Amino acid sequence: xxxxxxxxxxxxxxxxxxxxxxxxxxxxxxxxxxxxxxxxxxxxxxxxxxxxxxxxxxxxxxxxxxxxxxxxxxxxxxxxxxxxxxxxxxxxxxxxxx
Amino acid sequence: xxxxxxxxxxxxxxxxxxxxxxxxxxxxxxxxxxxxxxxxxxxxxxxxxxxxxxxxxxxxxxxxxxxxxxxxxxxxxxxxxxxxxxxxxxxxxxxxxxxxxxxxxxxxxxxxxxxxxxxxxxxxxxxxxxxxxxxxxxxxxxxxxxxxxxxxxxxxxxxxxxxxxxxxxxxxxxxxxxxxxxxxxxxxxxxxxxxxxxxxxxxxxxxxxxxxxxxxxxxxxxxxxxxxxxxxxxxxxxxxxxxxxxxxxxxxxxxxxxxxxxxxxxxxxxxxxxxxxxxxxxxxxxxxxxxxxxxxxxxxxxxxxxxxxxxxxxxxxxxxxxxxxxx
Numbered sequence: 001x002x003x004x005x006x007x008x009x010x011x012x013x014x015x016x017x018x019x020x021x022x023x024x025x026x027x028x029x030x031x032x033x034x035x036x037x038x039x040x041x042x043x044x045x046x047x048x049x050x051x052x053x054x055x056x057x058x059x060x061x062x063x064x065x066x067x068x069x070x071x072x073x074x075x076x077x078x079x080x081x082x083x084x085x086x087x088x089x090x091x092x093x094x095x096x097x098x
Numbered sequence: 099x100x101x102x103x104x105x106x107x108x109x110x111x112x113x114x115x116x117x118x119x120x121x122x123x124x125x126x127x128x129x130x131x132x133x134x135x136x137x138x139x140x141x142x143x144x145x146x147x148x149x150x151x152x153x154x155x156x157x158x159x160x161x162x163x164x165x166x167x168x169x170x171x172x173x174x175x176x177x178x179x180x181x182x183x184x185x186x187x188x189x190x191x192x193x194x195x196x197x198x199x200x201x202x203x204x205x206x207x208x209x210x211x212x213x214x215x216x217x218x219x220x221x222x223x224x225x226x227x228x229x230x231x232x233x234x235x236x237x238x239x240x241x242x243x244x245x246x247x248x249x250x251x252x253x254x255x256x257x258x259x260x261x262x263x264x265x266x267x268x269x270x271x272x273x274x275x276x277x278x279x280x281x282x283x284x285x286x287x288x289x290x291x292x293x294x295x296x297x298x299x300x301x302x303x304x305x306x307x308x309x310x311x312x313x314x315x316x317x318x319x320x321x322x323x324x325x326x327x328x329x330x331x332x333x334x335x336x337x338x339x340x341x342x343x344x345x346x347x348x349x350x351x352x353x354x355x356x357x358x359x360x361x362x363x364x365x366x367x368x369x370x371x372x373x374x375x376x377x378x379x380x381x382x383x384x385x386x387x388x389x390x391x392x393x394x395x396x397x398x399x400x401x402x403x404x405x406x407x408x409x410x411x412x413x414x415x416x417x418x419x420x421x422x423x424x425x
Contacts, residue, residue, distance in 0.1 A: 011112045014104050014150045014232040016141040072414035074181040 029090065033062035038089035040077070041069040047097035054093060073097075099154075104232055106224065106252055110154035121149040124159030125166060126425045133166055134173035136234035137180040138241040143169070143233045148225070151232055155225035155253070160203050161218055164281060165225045167423040168193050168255070171283035172226060176417040182285045182409060183236045188244045189409040190251035192286035192326065193223050194393055196258040196269035197279030199423060205257035209397035212256055212289045212328065212404060223253030248288035256395060262331055263394040265344040271392075272420040279423040284326050284391060285416040286406040287315070294333070295401040300340035303333060304347065307403065308354035312384055315407040318362045318372045320382045324389040324408035324418065330396035333403050344392070355384040386411065391418060 029035055037058050041047040055065045066088055070077045085092050099105050099112070111117065122129055122145070129146035136143045145166065152165050172179045172191045182189055195205055206216035214220055230236045238247065260267045260276065269280045292310040297303035307327070314325045337347055359377040366372060389411060396403070409416050 009112055009114065011099070011114055012118050012146075012150045014113060014147065014154060014228065016136075016139065016143075016147075016233045016235070018139075018141065072410075074185065074410045074415040075178060076180060 031061075032058060032091065034064075035090035036064040036066055036088060038066045038068055038085045038092040040085065040092055040094040041067070042073040042095060042097065043070050044073045044097035047095040050095045050097065051093075054095075103237065104154070104228075106227060106231065108252070110228075111156055113150040113153040117153045118146070118149050121153050121157065121159050121162060122146065124162035125149075127166065134170050136169070136173055136229060137236065138183055139235035141233050141235070143173075143229060147233050148229055151228040152221075152225040155228055156217065156221040157225050158203070158217065158221075161222050161225075163423050163425050164195055164199065164203070164218075164222050164279075167421050168222065168226050168281045168283060169229055171281055171419040171421045172230070174419050177283055177285070177419045178416045179230065179234070179236070180241070182416055183230070183242045185409060186243050186245045187287070187409055188246040188248050188251075189285045189287050190248070190254060191223065191226060192250065192284045192406055193226070193255040194258055194268060194282040194284070194326075195222070195255065195280070195423075196260060196267050196274070196282070197423070198277060199279040200257035207257035207259035207262075207395045211259075211395045211397070212254075219256050220253065223250075223255035225253070226255075227251065227253050250286075250288050254286070258393050259331070259395045263334060264338045265334075265347075265394065268391060268393040269420065271344065272418075274420065274422065280420050281423060282391070282418060282420040284324070284406070284418045285409040286326055287408075289328065289404040289406050290314075292327075292403045292405055293401070294403075297336065300336045300342050300347075301350070303336045304350050305354050307333075308351055311351075311355060311390070311405055312357065314384070314405050316371070318369070320357050320359075320362070320373070320384050321386045321389070322410060324385060324391065324411045326391040326393065326406040326408070328396065328404040328406065329392060329394050330400060330403045331394070331398050332401050334394055348390075348392070351390075352383065352385075355390075356381050357384055 039051045058065050127145045131145045133143050133148055203218050205218045236242055258267055274280050294306040315323045359380040359382050362372045364372040
């Protein structure tokens with residue numbers, strides 16, 4: 001692929017030339033009551049403090065909660081973990097921390 | 099090209115077909131060969147794409163094998179370029195080139211070695227970063243979330259001074275021969291000067307370097323973050339005079355890098371950052387085994403060395419990666 005500048009100079013494309021796949025957002029739930037919400041801890045200090053509070057609130061409104069943790073905050077969540085969350089949960093909340 | 103999001107903010111050389119063809123003469127690899135799968139978007143990157151970005155960075159064709167190898171190194175799972183980008187810590191790839199190729203392509207290992215002024219030093223690292231941006235999709239403000247960043251993220255590459263060193267090189271320390279050409283990739287912040295202008299003995303200088311290294315990244319972090327020590331020729335002279343080799347230096351330095359954990363526990367000294375109480379009473383090394391990389395470089399005058407602090411190390415973060423440069 002090439003591009004042409006305003007000066008008429010033709011240059012080669014330095015990019016991957018791909019376009020990100022456009023995906024529709026999953027329909028948003030009207031309420032979380034009765035749904036299963038995954039809480040994903042990225043494994044940084046005090047992420048559990050935030051997620052514990054969220055769990056309290058979610059349980060109060062009638063949501064089920066499943067807790068997950070990334071093996072390390074420094075890398076993307078493993079595919080298997082993402083698949084497990086997608087299979088078991090209707091929604092997911094990922095916690096940053098510190 | 100800036101408006102298209104193809105640059106790092108500085109002007110680039112327009113990658114015309116003729117320039118890219120000329121760049122490709124620097125390697126025996128085929129333009130369509132796959133070099134690496136580039137994070138964060140995990141995109142297959144060909145030799146031609148690297149050559150286009152190398153033209154833009156200002157590289158000469160003879161630098162291309164170094165750029166290709168450096169890209170291979172940073173795109174390994176061990177180096178974890180995705181994490182190096184995504185972290186809010188201000189780190190980027192630091193590339194150390196070793197072997198005869200450094201002289202062949204006129205890299206700088208002397209005066210202002212960690213600074214500007216040499217074409218190869220200035221453009222090799224820049225080419226790698228442009229590939230990460232343009233092919234991998236890792237641009238600042240996107241996947242690159244560094245709170246502060248540093249100017250070395252524009253491209254941080256320098257040569258090791260092997261000829262002027264009485265020690266085995268960093269590359270040899272990492273398992274390669276003295277005549278092999280290699281690139282070592284390290285996830286690092288900007289350089290921080292370590293000053294000692296009075297020590298005349300190896301022992302005194304070692305103690306002083308250790309005191310300074312204890313503060314690398316954070317005085318309250320031990321073992322979890324590596325560092326690269328750039329030892330200058332005038333500091334190296336203390337070790338040459340004393341007859342210390344690399345292993346003697348590393349051993350003596352390590353003995354001064356033990357930390358009394360009680361001094362860095364959470365709450366000690368009125369500081370809330372620190373180690374959990376589980377470490378009470380322990381003595382811990384500042385760096386994990388192999389976690390301090392030592393390289394000889396710098397101008398002939400000046401009693402300054404430098405430390406380049408790292409990022410989260412090991413399987414949970416980034417491992418330094420050394421690869422042999424192939425034509």
